[in-house]
Amino acid sequence: MSDSDPAPSLYAAHEPIFPRRVSGPFRNLKWYIMAVTLGIYYLTPWIRWDRGPALPDQAVLLDLANRRFYFFWIEIWPHEFYFVAGLLIMAGLGLFLFTSALGRVWCGYTCPQTVWTDLFILVERWIEGDRNARLRLHRQKKLDFRKARLRVTKWVVWLLIGLATGGAWVFYFADAPTLLRDLLTGQAHPVAYTTMAILTGTTFLFGGFAREQICIYACPWPRIQAAMMDEDTLTVGYREWRGEPRGKPRKTDEPGLVHGDCIDCMACVNVCPMGIDIRDGQQMECITCALCIDACDDVMERIGKPRGLIDYMALSDEANERAGHPPQNIWKHILRPRTILYTALWGSVGLALLFALFIRSDIELTVAPVRNPTFVTLSDGSIRNTYDVRLRNKTGEPRPFELSIKGEPAMQLELEGVDGTIVTVPADTSFLQRVYIVAPKTAEAASARSTPVRIWVADLDNGERAYKDTSFNGRGAGQ
Ligand code: SF4
Numbered sequence: 001m002s003d004s005d006p007a008p009s010l011y012a013a014h015e016p017i018f019p020r021r022v023s024g025p026f027r028n029l030k031w032y033i034m035a036v037t038l039g040i041y042y043l044t045p046w047i048r049w050d051r052g053p054a055l056p057d058q059a060v061l062l063d064l065a066n067r068r069f070y071f072f073w074i075e076i077w078p079h080e081f082y083f084v085a086g087l088l089i090m091a092g093l094g095l096f097l098f099t100s101a102l103g104r105v106w107c108g109y110t111c112p113q114t115v116w117t118d119l120f121i122l123v124e125r126w127i128e129g130d131r132n133a134r135l136r137l138h139r140q141k142k143l144d145f146r147k148a149r150l151r152v153t154k155w156v157v158w159l160l161i162g163l164a165t166g167g168a169w170v171f172y173f174a175d176a177p178t179l180l181r182d183l184l185t186g187q188a189h190p191v192a193y194t195t196m197a198i199l200t201g202t203t204f205l206f207g208g209f210a211r212e213q214i215c216i217y218a219c220p221w222p223r224i225q226a227a228m229m230d231e232d233t234l235t236v237g238y239r240e241w242r243g244e245p246r247g248k249p250r251k252t253d254e255p256g257l258v259h260g261d262c263i264d265c266m267a268c269v270n271v272c273p274m275g276i277d278i279r280d281g282q283q284m285e286c287i288t289c290a291l292c293i294d295a296c297d298d299v300m301e302r303i304g305k306p307r308g309l310i311d312y313m314a315l316s317d318e319a320n321e322r323a324g325h326p327p328q329n330i331w332k333h334i335l336r337p338r339t340i341l342y343t344a345l346w347g348s349v350g351l352a353l354l355f356a357l358f359i360r361s362d363i364e365l366t367v368a369p370v371r372n373p374t375f376v377t378l379s380d381g382s383i384r385n386t387y388d389v390r391l392r393n394k395t396g397e398p399r400p401f402e403l404s405i406k407g408e409p410a411m412q413l414e415l416e417g418v419d420g421t422i423v424t425v426p427a428d429t430s431f432l433q434r435v436y437i438v439a440p441k442t443a444e445a446a447s448a449r450s451t452p453v454r455i456w457v458a459d460l461d462n463g464e465r466a467y468k469d470t471s472f473n474g475r476g477a478g479q
């Protein structure tokens with residue numbers, strides 16, 4: 001290259017990919033997973049769940065205004081966020097487990113980007129035709145009536161899917177039927193419209209246009225997953241020792257040339273949503289969707305060769321297979337120390353969450369001693385300490401809670417603004433009650449520096465009880 005030559009461009013224009021239709025067991029599995037995941041996403045906000053008159057009847061609801069998360073019979077309060085953290089840890093460990101066993105199955109089958117892109121490609125195929133028809137339309141420079149009609153129809157359907165996607169998202173944050181009515185009558189909160197508009201736009205762009213570029217350039221997961229894979233991980237690969245030299249026998253072939261099983265029909269490349277050729281070896285772009293397996297198996301059947309030229313396989317089997325031995329049993333690849341460790345961790349977190357859920361009580365209290373002043377000396381010489389007690393009634397109805405103490409018998413408990421020791425806490429509420437504990441002048445606690453005290457709360461309706469330990473300051477504590 002001479003000095004006068006222009007520097008080569010580092011930019012390559014994006015070439016859209018038009019995957020061909022394919023059928024086979026992996027494609028069917030992807031259809032099934034798409035139907036289930038989209039069904040769950042779109043329909044869940046409409047499932048009703050009766051929790052009583054005081055609580056929302058939506059099965060899954062993120063009630064940000066009241067700081068509650070409802071999931072069927074479970075209600076998570078803000079201080080129980082560890083349940084959500086535990087579920088996120090389980091999701092992460094599950095991802096590690098599946099990646100180490102089966103490569104990028106998350107990317108290939110269940111990632112929202114994959115699922116919505118698959119849906120958008122399906123719509124595109126219905127409207128514009130299969131790969132060759134779409135390629136012709138793409139290469140047609142002139143925008144005639146037919147091209148405009150097909151393009152507009154496709155974009156309108158994509159936008160409707162985007163709208164349904166954004167709409168379904170906001171329904172998780174408010175009562176779905178009420179919010180739908182408000183959205184249609186223009187009375188919903190601007191945040192709902194804004195969120196829907198953003199999600200409609202991103203779904204339209206990511207599923208319709210960005211597609212594989214999100215996986216290749218924007219998502220960090222392809223870079224991270226390599227750390228979880230090893231030579232025993234099952235991933236999509238090409239049996240190059242069986243397929244090469246590729247091509248159909250021709251008269252022009254060198255004498256004695258024996259072709260491999262690959263007839264170089266390009267079916268595996270044409271169905272690939274990432275636009276790659278798996279025969280070039282493992283590539284970061286491959287999401288292991290296995291559509292190339294379906295395409296190649298179909299070709300192999302038609303030419304009377306064994307299936308599996310492209311297959312789920314492990315690197316550790318390659319040497320065996322090259323030597324003519326069969327691959328190891330699939331369970332030997334899946335059950336190995338790394339996957340067993342991930343399963344054990346995943347199960348431990350799950351069991352811990354189940355245990356925490358099982359021992360969870362419908363009533364709770366927290367006690368905050370008021371230490372300014374440390375104590376008060378009353379006119380008769382008795383000593384009084386003040387506490388702010390937060391009572392939580394997690395049930396769907398008001399409950400009478402009785403407060404009591406366990407300490408020196410002479411000590412008395414009094415509630416500010418309440419006659420007696422019973423307070424009614426409204427349904428699904430956290431209620432702050434100021435509490436006084438008084439020790440008579442002659443009691444030991446009145447002269448001691450600090451005496452341990454236990455504050456009890458009992459639900460008079462069902463007898464459930466809870467307590468918190470605190471301390472009582474006497475004259476020994478000074479002021
Ligand atoms: S190479 Fe095969 S498995 Fe990988 S993305 Fe393409 S079609 Fe899917």
Ligand code: SF4
Nearest residue numbers: 262263265266268296
């Ligand atoms: S589909 Fe199979 S036979 Fe056709 S090019 Fe791909 S690997 Fe070769």
